[in-house]
Amino acid sequence: MTPVTDIKAQMDVLPGLDPRAPLLHVDDLRVEFRTRDGVAKAVNGATFYLNAGETLAILGESGCGKSVTAQAVMGILDSPPGHVTGGRVLYRGVDLLKLGEKDRRKVRANRIAMIFQDALSALNPVYTVGFQLAELFRKHRGMSRASSKLRSIELLDQVRIPAAKDRINDYPHQFSGGMRQRVMIAMALALDPEVLIADEPTTALDVTVQAQIMGLLAELQHQRNMGLILITHDMGVVADVADRISVMYAGKIVEEAPVYDIYARPAHPYTKALLESIPRLDHKGRQLNVIRGLPPSLTDIPSGCSFHPRCGYAREICRGDQPPPSYQIAPHRIASCHFIREVLGV
Amino acid sequence: MSDVSDLVLDARGLVKHFPITQGIVFRSKVGEVRAVDGVDLQLRRGETLGVVGESGCGKSTLAKLLVGLEKPTAGEIMVRGEDMTRLSGHALRRARRNIQMVMQDPYTSLNPRMTVGDIIGEPFAIHPDAVPRSGRERAVQELLDLVGLNPDHINRYPHQFSGGQRQRIGIARALALRPEIIVCDEPVSALDVSIQAQVINLLERLQRELGLSYVFIAHDLSVVRHISDRVAVMYLGKIVETGYHMAIYEQPTHPYTQALLSAVPVPDPRLRGHRDHIVLEGDVPSPANPPSGCRFRTRCWKAQPYCADHEPLLQIRQRAPHPSACHYAEVRDLLHRH
Numbered sequence: 001m002t003p004v005t006d007i008k009a010q011m012d013v014l015p016g017l018d019p020r021a022p023l024l025h026v027d028d029l030r031v032e033f034r035t036r037d038g039v040a041k042a043v044n045g046a047t048f049y050l051n052a053g054e055t056l057a058i059l060g061e062s063g064c065g066k067s068v069t070a071q072a073v074m075g076i077l078d079s080p081p082g083h084v085t086g087g088r089v090l091y092r093g094v095d096l097l098k099l100g101e102k103d104r105r106k107v108r109a110n111r112i113a114m115i116f117q118d119a120l121s122a123l124n125p126v127y128t129v130g131f132q133l134a135e136l137f138r139k140h141r142g143m144s145r146a147s148s149k150l151r152s153i154e155l156l157d158q159v160r161i162p163a164a165k166d167r168i169n170d171y172p173h174q175f176s177g178g179m180r181q182r183v184m185i186a187m188a189l190a191l192d193p194e195v196l197i198a199d200e201p202t203t204a205l206d207v208t209v210q211a212q213i214m215g216l217l218a219e220l221q222h223q224r225n226m227g228l229i230l231i232t233h234d235m236g237v238v239a240d241v242a243d244r245i246s247v248m249y250a251g252k253i254v255e256e257a258p259v260y261d262i263y264a265r266p267a268h269p270y271t272k273a274l275l276e277s278i279p280r281l282d283h284k285g286r287q288l289n290v291i292r293g294l295p296p297s298l299t300d301i302p303s304g305c306s307f308h309p310r311c312g313y314a315r316e317i318c319r320g321d322q323p324p325p326s327y328q329i330a331p332h333r334i335a336s337c338h339f340i341r342e343v344l345g346v
Numbered sequence: 347m348s349d350v351s352d353l354v355l356d357a358r359g360l361v362k363h364f365p366i367t368q369g370i371v372f373r374s375k376v377g378e379v380r381a382v383d384g385v386d387l388q389l390r391r392g393e394t395l396g397v398v399g400e401s402g403c404g405k406s407t408l409a410k411l412l413v414g415l416e417k418p419t420a421g422e423i424m425v426r427g428e429d430m431t432r433l434s435g436h437a438l439r440r441a442r443r444n445i446q447m448v449m450q451d452p453y454t455s456l457n458p459r460m461t462v463g464d465i466i467g468e469p470f471a472i473h474p475d476a477v478p479r480s481g482r483e484r485a486v487q488e489l490l491d492l493v494g495l496n497p498d499h500i501n502r503y504p505h506q507f508s509g510g511q512r513q514r515i516g517i518a519r520a521l522a523l524r525p526e527i528i529v530c531d532e533p534v535s536a537l538d539v540s541i542q543a544q545v546i547n548l549l550e551r552l553q554r555e556l557g558l559s560y561v562f563i564a565h566d567l568s569v570v571r572h573i574s575d576r577v578a579v580m581y582l583g584k585i586v587e588t589g590y591h592m593a594i595y596e597q598p599t600h601p602y603t604q605a606l607l608s609a610v611p612v613p614d615p616r617l618r619g620h621r622d623h624i625v626l627e628g629d630v631p632s633p634a635n636p637p638s639g640c641r642f643r644t645r646c647w648k649a650q651p652y653c654a655d656h657e658p659l660l661q662i663r664q665r666a667p668h669p670s671a672c673h674y675a676e677v678r679d680l681l682h683r684h
């Protein structure tokens with residue numbers, strides 16, 4: 001069903017592309033927003049990688065910089081006021097931040113795609129769903145009107161829109177919330193990207209619909225051996241689908257680990273506190289553990305470890321000038337904290 | 347077990363239909379949205395009743411009926427021996443003091459041009475006999491302190507507070523008239539995970555200290571389990587299953603409750619692949635035109651022809667030890683390892 005990705009065609013569009021290089025490697029990414037109220041440091045040295053066929057969850061509370069990170073990777077940052085001030089976004093060895101807008105657009109359409117929380121604002125309200133899909137095939141694949149229509153129907157079928165043949169003539173507002181999310185997934189997958197970034201794709205949906213959409217995403221990812229970055233604040237969804245997790249706090253990845261390890265034995269005080277603060281479905285717990293205070297203002301991030309005003313383990317060293325180093329505690333496990341041993345209880 | 351005298355709220359046969367009209371000059375009724383369609387609900391002193399269900403099933407409409415913000419199409423709401431739906435004027439205002447509401451959105455439910463002191467003190471202006479004018483500032487400061495806010499911030503405006511703090515302001519306002527009952531409509535849904543826990547703990551502490559009864563409405567089944575003694579599951583304007591939290595979560599009998607529970611992700615990767623997943627097809631039908639017989643039948647994997655013309659009553663059944671509105675109700679565990 002899915003056409004085999006044509007490596008040669010990719011090489012043509014992206015000079016320097018190395019098919020053997022890691023799929024995506026974001027290295028020390030920094031993003032600032034320069035506004036009248038000051039400089040908001042939304043992303044402060046975020047580092048993570050993604051392999052083909054793998055699901056990486058980026059977990060964090062609202063405002064910690066998840067969406068801005070995704071926008072910077074995609075090259076769709078609201079700029080100004082947003083500016084990438086440092087770091088690299090390596091896709092198969094090519095630093096996307098160094099590409100011109102024309103090449104970035106090609107990568108965006110063909111290689112790295114994104115879906116958003118709010119499907120209605122991501123789709124164009126004045127064109128039918130069929131037109132918007134077919135347009136992609138005509139523009140990027142040079143397909144004829146007839147065959148792009150056929151391919152659109154096929155794709156809507158794949159994301160399980162019932163009676164896709166009739167529904168391609170409908171406008172986005174004529175679909176329910178869950179159906180619109182499916183249409184957006186179809187658009188994102190139309191050109192067979194290798195990386196899909198899903199930014200809170202089910203946050204606005206009911207749980208039964210969320211389950212349908214997450215199941216669909218997992219299935220499509222598997223079929224296509226796609227790399228999936230799932231951005232979310234929901235620790236339940238993450239436990240169900242992720243292979244690895246990167247926990248974000250104040251624009252930094254503070255802990256990175258395989259999914260089983262992080263739930264069994266979190267290494268960073270923030271991860272640990274988050275896990276202890278959520279109510280459980282499968283038993284009625286005791287009083288919830290509270291993380292005191294609020295996430296920091298990004299125009300005024302605390303010195304040293306940015307979590308220190310809220311951290312139960314914090315000591316003098318955490319308040320100093322230097323952020324805590326990142327320690328490798330096991331293969332694929334990294335945490336940035338001075339007192340990892342204490343947190344792990346070793 | 348608590349007896350009838352413990353009942354602080356007893357609602358029977360609550361119905362709310364919203365007319366669907368057509369035309370602008372000559373508005374004619376072409377149908378109705380059956381937002382709440384025959385709900386019974388009892389609440390005891392110091393108890394929390396959780397109400398869960400998907401978007402549009404009538405939770406907020408039920409909340410508004412209970413606090414008197416909407417007039418029911420039918421049904422009665424007994425509070426302290428009086429039927430609230432039959433009261434008006436002064437008597438209604440007095441009765442309403444006893445049952446207050448906390449809303450979902452801490453960003454829009456507070457007037458941005460009023461100070462926190464005016465917002466929390468507003469109920470005193472509406473009910474001047476509650477606290478004498480000279481004591482109001484003191485009373486507001488006490489309320490701020492009670493919900494964990496700084497009493498010195500009485501002259502600040504809502505935008506100067508975070509989401510969690512704004513929700514505390516909403517709770518303080520609801521407490522101003524010393525009600526026995528608080529109806530919370532999605533009180534933590536708009537909050538971050540770390541802030542959610544702060545507000546949930548606050549609600550629990552206030553309940554212990556003040557002996558409050560809560561109707562706690564939410565779509566998050568984990569939060570509802572944590573806070574509730576009893577739970578009611580709603581689908582298209584009706585309660586389909588109700589019971590103690592253990593009954594609903596550990597021994598659900600209605601296919602809809604079972605589907606809901608199976609869809610909620612649990613933050614424990616070890617359960618991956620070891621839980622039953624019931625995937626519901628399609629979306630919730632429109633409450634303007636609910637299916638005949640059992641309303642869940644269009645999405646139910648157990649539906650039989652019988653379900654199309656016989657509406658199941660909410661009652662205890664042979665294989666359902668607590669009230670369940672399904673002809674074929676039967677216990678099934680969906681949370682644990684299989």
Ligand SMILES: Nc1ncnc2c1ncn2[C@@H]1O[C@H](COP(=O)(O)OP(=O)(O)OP(=O)(O)O)[C@@H](O)[C@H]1O
Pocket residue numbers: 364365379380381399400401402403404405406407408565633
């Ligand atoms: N004033 C109104 N006029 C007409 N229809 C209404 C009105 N208020 C609510 N409804 C309809 O009644 C039904 C129930 O709405 P309600 O707001 O109670 O749902 P809910 O369970 O609170 O949903 P959510 O989880 O999205 O908050 C919906 O179909 C809604 O569109």
Ligand SMILES: Nc1ncnc2c1ncn2[C@@H]1O[C@H](COP(=O)(O)OP(=O)(O)O)[C@@H](O)[C@H]1O
Pocket residue numbers: 033035040042060061062063064065066067068069078081082298
């Ligand atoms: N267009 C913008 N202008 C100014 N600030 C922005 C803009 N977009 C995002 N920000 C700020 O960047 C920070 C991170 O935002 P975001 O990445 O959206 O967080 P989240 O983790 O919730 O996705 C926030 O403080 C937000 O207010």
Ligand code: SF4
Pocket residue numbers: 268269270305306307308309311312313314315318324336337338339
């Ligand atoms: S470095 Fe210090 S403040 Fe930061 S998480 Fe570790 S113990 Fe807490």
Ligand code: SF4
Pocket residue numbers: 600601602640641642643644646647648649650653658671672673674675
């Ligand atoms: S009565 Fe029939 S349709 Fe309704 S829930 Fe039970 S089995 Fe399903």
Ligand SMILES: [Mg+2]
Pocket residue numbers: 066067068199200
């Ligand atoms: Mg976001």
Ligand SMILES: [Mg+2]
Pocket residue numbers: 405406407531
């Ligand atoms: Mg509601």
